[in-house]
Amino acid sequence: MQIRSCSILTSLSLVASLLKHAHAADGPGRLSRLVTFGDSYTDIVSVGDGGTAWPVYAVGYANATLFPFAKSGAVCSQDLTPRPFPGVVQDELPAYLAQSQTGSIAVPSNETLYTLWIGTNDLGPTTLLLGQAIVNNATIVDVMECAVNWVKTLYDSGARNFLFQNLVPLDHVILYQANSYPNRFWTDIRNTTEWNLFMSELVAGGNAISRLLLRALASTLPGAHVGLFDSHALFTDILNNPAEYLNGTAPFNTTGCVNSCIFPLGNGSAAPVCTVAKGSDRDSFVWFDELHPSEQADRVVAREIANILEGIGSKWATWFS
Structure with a gap:
């Protein structure tokens, strides 16, 4: 695989870095309802962190009501990156709109946060x-x-308070680390260094682009509160300062995971060698498995969203x- 040019993305990242320090608007104030969209990082049924999903913690901390629409495996749109899983555009948004329009869920615009x-x-x-x-490329x-x-x-449907995570x-999750191993998400031969570098560029570019697009869109939506939750900065801080966030009984671990399974190279059907942390030792890890945040990391996210x-x-x- 040839690594794609990242000059445009690098330029966008620099612009976004400058804009980040510009004056920001105030948040929406106290809200009593949370409506969530996304993938396994947010799904409360097929939970990616091996415990309780962050939205459940968040509404518990804030004494709010949760309306969950995130689905494990989801992409934004099947028209861009098709997978045999739900899409936000094709499945999650229609499900929400159907329920809100029929009145089966109560989501008054001045009391509801959408993430x-x-x-x-x-x-x-x-x-x-x-x-x-x-x-289509x-x-x-x-x-x-x-x-x-x-x-x-969602704005066109009447929603007014938005938080984009x-x-x-x-590049720091085990799947994309430079020294990664064959795991439940990928067992074939790969250039792990190339994966690590390219994923770092995709994330940096994606986050820079979304920041610029959100800022531009916000100015066109009268009466809306549009916010960006910087998950990248938060998780970077957790990785750099684990003692401030992790509280498990094992030594803090920022490179491994709670549930690690090493597969024989190129043979995903063979039995893996798994190491699983138990009890309170789990809260010493940033990652649950080779792709997902740990439950303790998700509690940190939940506390911030609750705030x-x-x-x-x-x-x-x-x-x-």
Whole structure:
């Protein structure tokens, strides 16, 4: 595989870095309802962290009501990066709109926060990373435009408070580490250094693009609060300062995972060798498995989102309107 040019993405990243320090608007204040969209990072049924999903913790901390629409395996749109899983555009948004329009869920616009955490599967090995399943030469730009358009779709339906959760540093999850091993998500031979570098560029470019698009969109939506939750910065801080976030009984671990399974190279059907942390040792890890955050890391996310729901705000959130 040939690594694609990243000069445009690098330029966007520099611009976004400058814009980040511009004056930000205030958040929406106290909210009592949370509506979530996304993939296994947010799904409360097929939970990616091996425990309780962050939205459940968040509404518990904030004494709010949860309306979950995130589905494990999801991408933003099947028209860009098709996978045999739901899409935000094709499945999650229609499900929400159907329920809200029939009145089966109560989501008053001045009391409800809408969140989206998507992109991990869109950037994965079966999609943008290797270009195996993309439609019409879809790029990271198309995926981020799709994700940001989620705001406009919901705004047109009456929603007013939006929090866009950007991509975590995926180059640090085990699947994309330079010294990665054959695991449950990929057992074939690969150039792990190339994967690590390219994923770093995809994430940096995707996050820069989404920030610019969100800022531009926010100015066109009267009465809306549009915010960016910087998941990348938060997880980078967790990785750099684990003692401030992790509270398990084992030594802090930022490179391994709670549930690690090493497969024989090139043979995904063979029995793996697994190492699983138990009990409170689990809370010493940033990652649950080779792709997902740990439950303790998700509690950190939940606390920050709960603070936003309570009107306290979060240092990881920037409001463009």
